[in-house]
Amino acid sequence: MLEINNLKSRIGDSEILRGVSLSVKTGEVHAIMGPNGSGKSTLAQVVAGHEDYEVSGGSVTYDGKDLLELEPEERAREGIFLGFQYPVEIPGVNNAYLLKAAVNAKRKHQGLGEVDAFEFLKLAREKMAMLGMDPKFLNRGVNEGFSGGEKKRNEILQMAMLEPRLAILDETDSGLDIDALKAVAEGVNTLRSPDRAIVLVTHYQRLLDYIQPDFVHVLSEGRIVRSGDKSLALELEEKGYDWLREAATA
Amino acid sequence: MATESENLESLVNRRYEHGFVTDIATESLPPGLDEDVIRAISARKNEPEFMLEWRLQAYRQWLEMREPDWAHVHYPKIDYNEISYFSAPKSDEDRPKSLDEVDPKLLETYDKLGIPLHERARLAGVAVDAVFDSVSVATTFKEKLADVGVIFCSFSEAVQEHPALVRKYLGTVVPRRDNFFAALNAAVFSDGSFVYIPKGVRCPMELSTYFRINAANTGQFERTLIIADEGSHVSYLEGCTAPMRDENQLHAAVVELVALKDAEIKYSTVQNWYPGDENGVGGIYNFVTKRGDCRGANSKISWTQVETGSAITWKYPSCLLRGENSVGEFYSVAVANNMQQADTGTKMIHIGRNTSSTIVSKGISAGRAENAYRGLVRVMPQAHGARNHTQCDSLLIGKQCGAHTFPYMEIKNPTARVEHEATTSKISADQLFYCRQRGISEEDAVNMIVNGFCKEVFKELPMEFAVEAQALLNVSLEGAVG
Numbered sequence A: 001m002l003e004i005n006n007l008k009s010r011i012g013d014s015e016i017l018r019g020v021s022l023s024v025k026t027g028e029v030h031a032i033m034g035p036n037g038s039g040k041s042t043l044a045q046v047v048a049g050h051e052d053y054e055v056s057g058g059s060v061t062y063d064g065k066d067l068l069e070l071e072p073e074e075r076a077r078e079g080i081f082l083g084f085q086y087p088v089e090i091p092g093v094n095n096a097y098l099l100k101a102a103v104n105a106k107r108k109h110q111g112l113g114e115v116d117a118f119e120f121l122k123l124a125r126e127k128m129a130m131l132g133m134d135p136k137f138l139n140r141g142v143n144e145g146f147s148g149g150e151k152k153r154n155e156i157l158q159m160a161m162l163e164p165r166l167a168i169l170d171e172t173d174s175g176l177d178i179d180a181l182k183a184v185a186e187g188v189n190t191l192r193s194p195d196r197a198i199v200l201v202t203h204y205q206r207l208l209d210y211i212q213p214d215f216v217h218v219l220s221e222g223r224i225v226r227s228g229d230k231s232l233a234l235e236l237e238e239k240g241y242d243w244l245r246e247a248a249t250a
Numbered sequence B: 001m002a003t004e005s006e007n008l009e010s011l012v013n014r015r016y017e018h019g020f021v022t023d024i025a026t027e028s029l030p031p032g033l034d035e036d037v038i039r040a041i042s043a044r045k046n047e048p049e050f051m052l053e054w055r056l057q058a059y060r061q062w063l064e065m066r067e068p069d070w071a072h073v074h075y076p077k078i079d080y081n082e083i084s085y086f087s088a089p090k091s092d093e094d095r096p097k098s099l100d101e102v103d104p105k106l107l108e109t110y111d112k113l114g115i116p117l118h119e120r121a122r123l124a125g126v127a128v129d130a131v132f133d134s135v136s137v138a139t140t141f142k143e144k145l146a147d148v149g150v151i152f153c154s155f156s157e158a159v160q161e162h163p164a165l166v167r168k169y170l171g172t173v174v175p176r177r178d179n180f181f182a183a184l185n186a187a188v189f190s191d192g193s194f195v196y197i198p199k200g201v202r203c204p205m206e207l208s209t210y211f212r213i214n215a216a217n218t219g220q221f222e223r224t225l226i227i228a229d230e231g232s233h234v235s236y237l238e239g240c241t242a243p244m245r246d247e248n249q250l251h252a253a254v255v256e257l258v259a260l261k262d263a264e265i266k267y268s269t270v271q272n273w274y275p276g277d278e279n280g281v282g283g284i285y286n287f288v289t290k291r292g293d294c295r296g297a298n299s300k301i302s303w304t305q306v307e308t309g310s311a312i313t314w315k316y317p318s319c320l321l322r323g324e325n326s327v328g329e330f331y332s333v334a335v336a337n338n339m340q341q342a343d344t345g346t347k348m349i350h351i352g353r354n355t356s357s358t359i360v361s362k363g364i365s366a367g368r369a370e371n372a373y374r375g376l377v378r379v380m381p382q383a384h385g386a387r388n389h390t391q392c393d394s395l396l397i398g399k400q401c402g403a404h405t406f407p408y409m410e411i412k413n414p415t416a417r418v419e420h421e422a423t424t425s426k427i428s429a430d431q432l433f434y435c436r437q438r439g440i441s442e443e444d445a446v447n448m449i450v451n452g453f454c455k456e457v458f459k460e461l462p463m464e465f466a467v468e469a470q471a472l473l474n475v476s477l478e479g480a481v482g
């Protein structure tokens, strides 16, 4: 579904991704781990189409199409969802309003009519109950004054409503309490299906206890230096990243 | 980058070249201003002696006044002798005969704004007879209003039919010599609206509906007088969201509101004058004096405005809070795009005891526009217990625009409580990217953020206009980003 081939990306003068290759097939769950500043968020942003990151080499295809040709909103409507590491606040814009606009943008793209207001609310309430979110959050400004954990849950709410084919979750587990972590994991597991794929960026094994990944990759200094199955995550938990760095430079 | 709405405006611009009718043989006066011109205007309108006297005195006062010179707006010098102060309405031969002859781009805008079908023809300047039978609709409204004793008519008609009321209230809120443009208006005003709500009457309808069906082109010197007698209530809407064009660059209107004991006036404006092209050429200069007088105890005057048009807007809807416990409110959204200059704000003058005022101003700047808010809160020595809350927010779209806030406070009574809050925010690239990642286009994202920013003001507008005002903002800001 997603084929990343020798992807290079820079911001200003510094090269941040230095040749990343990754193949994600439908039905799979991939975890990307790696030290701070290694380029995990950058990779996610490039896939989502952030214009600040210049693609200086390589290719990304999605269902065989050149993804880099598409505008960010087109990528989203084609089913790519990014759960942001730092969700932005949009004061004054009603959370439900943004959610509905997003759902409708996607439906329009699929040639469907606008969602029925009643159905929409019903569905949103259901998803919120699953995530342990108070329905009050629908009427707040988008992420406005939300706590760190609340913002992350809100990202998952959006994901649950949009039912993306490819969900990339950038440290959605950071800052969550135990209950929230379970709720988020449940949200992700519900989405798991043979025609969807999930990429989790995380620092913690904890999340992977709840969402079992098929593959684990380690990104270091802009390259994937090691890939393996879920046992790799356990190994990292035990040994840290240094042994991999040494292995990579040796 | 040229926006769609500008393109559309410049297409409509073609009609501008026709200029206005100066056929002396029919009805128009040649350009120029002196006492004879004023006598001629008054004679043509068949005015009583007191009106002529009033106009002449205003003219003499105007001659001694100097045109103001403001720090934040710039415009070329106006030659007052090049203006024709009485021009006949455009003859029907110059107008399109039906909507089929109207520029499709203009019709497209009406569509975007959700203007009702039956109003489009009139707005597009189609000859009135061909439009629809406005007379019967108007008559129904008139009868309904007459049933409860509400007077709502053109200013000229009021001068003929209700001279005592006109004489009693005209110029009592905005005196002739109040300022340069008010004096000019007093001398030469062509027409406008007159409203009187009798004691204890709650006006049975939004006066907007009626107004929109009947508003002829009232011209560049318009005068409105609204009187709400004791215990009465009225909501009035001026303007229209459709792009309004006029051959006259200079507009100097005067609006006077009088609220007697326990009365309430809600005055809403949605204005969309032609702002000029991308370089500001051809836009309207809009210098307006609007003032409400809360003359009686417990009276209330509320101004709500959404302004997107004009090359230059200079206006300060104000409230004189004279009655004990009287309340003044000002809710404003002002959008300035491209080369527009907006200098707006309000004045709240607290005179009576326990008077209170609320100011909510939302300024949006895009392109290279400058948006200035100027607000004066004055608490007179006798105004014990006066309260004011001012909230002044600016939103910037893009990097070349500016917003300026000038709060002035003159507090002469120690018991007054005055609060001022101001914020400036930008639509950030991160916010836009976040929305786009959710599948929402950049334009829709901007609209969403702008509408969120203006929510507090929109909720003050009558329902139907809130929807139109929102659509209007979206159209005005098309292409503002990117």
Ligand SMILES: Nc1ncnc2c1ncn2[C@@H]1O[C@H](COP(=O)(O)OP(=O)(O)OP(=O)(O)O)[C@@H](O)[C@H]1O
Residues within 6 Å of the ligand: A011, A016, A034, A035, A036, A037, A038, A039, A040, A041, A042, A043, A052, A085
């Ligand atoms: N806008 C930017 N301007 C300059 N440098 C940037 C920018 N964005 C990212 N970088 C740099 O790129 C590198 C990779 O950042 P990135 O956010 O992708 O790391 P990460 O792997 O997600 O780290 P973390 O685990 O801390 O979230 C860092 O050194 C960061 O400082």
Ligand SMILES: [Mg+2]
Residues within 6 Å of the ligand: A040, A041, A042, A085, A170, A171
């Ligand atoms: Mg990161």
